[in-house]
Amino acid sequence: MLDNLERWSLENPDKPAVWMEDAAEPMTHLQLHRRSAQVAHWLVSLGLQAGDSIAMLMENRAEFFELAWGARRTGLYYTMISWHLKPAEIAYVLKDCGSRVLITTPTLAALAREVIASSQWPGHCFVLDDTAPTDVSVPAQRDRFDPDAPLPPRPVGREFLYSSGTSGKPKGIRRPMIAYEDRFKEAFDFAAWRDTYRVTRDSIYLSPAPLYHAAPMRFTNRIIDIGGTVVVMPRFDAERALALVEQHRATHSQWVPTMMIRMLALPEPVRSRYDISSMRMFIHAAAPCPPEVKRRTIEWWGPVVTEYYGGSETIGLTALYSDEALQRPGSVGRATLGTVHIVGAEGEDLPAGEQGAIYFSGTPRFVYHNDPEKTAAAYDTKGRATYGDIGHLDADGYLYLSGRRTDLILSGGVNIYPQEIENLLAGHPGVRDVAVIGVPHAEFGEEVKAVVELNDPTAASDELAQALMAYCREHIAHLKCPRSVDFTTALPRQENGKLYKRLLMEQYAQGMAATAGA
Missing domain, CATH: 2.30.38.10 (Luciferase; Domain 3)
Structure with missing residues (x-):
């Protein structure tokens, strides 16, 4: 037997493996096993050898899992590329990962063509489109192959991740594959993951985030690997997410603080409309969570809220459960890896x-x-x-x-840590989101600036800016407090919750340079 997916297809073939939010029917474990086997044969037919790479430029779609498991079964690396990147950034990842195949969708095909034309990438592009010419249609190519035919013995392929690029170009993290003869051995990080999040074969995992991010990609595939079910949203919507928890009796989910804030912002009658009692593990990560947001989420969802701190590099992990969070506001927990x-x-x-x-x-x-x-x-x-x-x-x-x-602010020889100030301002009733950065100051080197997104953008005023600075001075040492507050309609956050502070800093640096040169 090749892997757990084949095992589940035999033991419980009709159990849902993947439920897309807008799909009338799920993809069962048997269907995923057979389609991914066909994908594996197709990839082998393209001449791809163990250790080669493929890339995917696509929205959240069920076919991602067919392709990912097909790559696993043929000893290939697979890289999901964010469609929010600029063409030059996509071309950089495509070339850096060494991909020989790019798979995209009708919606993103024009972007893929632009990337290929501008970068002269030498690989082959295929489209998830039944109506496309046969030689470039993934379904047409996949369906040529017998899912029951044996595959060559190869290492177990895996994801080839790239960092979000919030502080520069995305960085690739390519980990060694598991040897074919070791394919049944459990990796230590998999065991730590399973135990930390109390995942079982009965787990139903709701994924509201883009699958091109590391955590959603890893969590969904591991849930399938353990025999569970994943429910995938094409895009996050606060009320729709609650409805899906109720509809599917979801037991596990993963969020980022911006999603938590948007769900908390729903009117109370809307929040109380949905039965969320099935949730056993409400996981959040990717960006710092203000303690007040954490507290309110625990009050609503119960003692099931769990935070972790880690990264694509998997050099270590911490975890924090609800009871610990209430006792130690602001902590991200103790090490689990x-x-x-x-x-x-x-x-x-x-x-x-x-x-x-x-x-x-x-x-x-x-x-x-x-x-x-x-x-x-x-x-x-x-x-x-x-x-x-x-x-x-x-x-x-x-x-x-x-x-x-890189975000540390050095003002007058004093180290100032933005997170403390951001957590404080995030607890203000008028603040929806906030970023604290250092901007140049002639005397002190840098001064603290808060860039604030309001719940009501029309409330922005000089008086409110002064009130927010006074609010800070009431709670923390004056030397840490913002010397200025600017308002914005939207901070540059990714869908995984990470903030592009580098962009904010560049904007202010350019603005000050332009002023100086005027």
């Missing part, structure tokens, strides 16, 4: 309560694809790795984040 270290400027381990760079030890090394310098920068001299964040541990080993090292 690896060991956490807080490291000072000279590489020394810092005691509890002191701020420093967050490093992990005790997990396998990783490399950034084609970038040895960035790989080296992620490790210290003791072989510990970092995601690039700053924080501290308390006396019981709970981790607290202060922000990215």
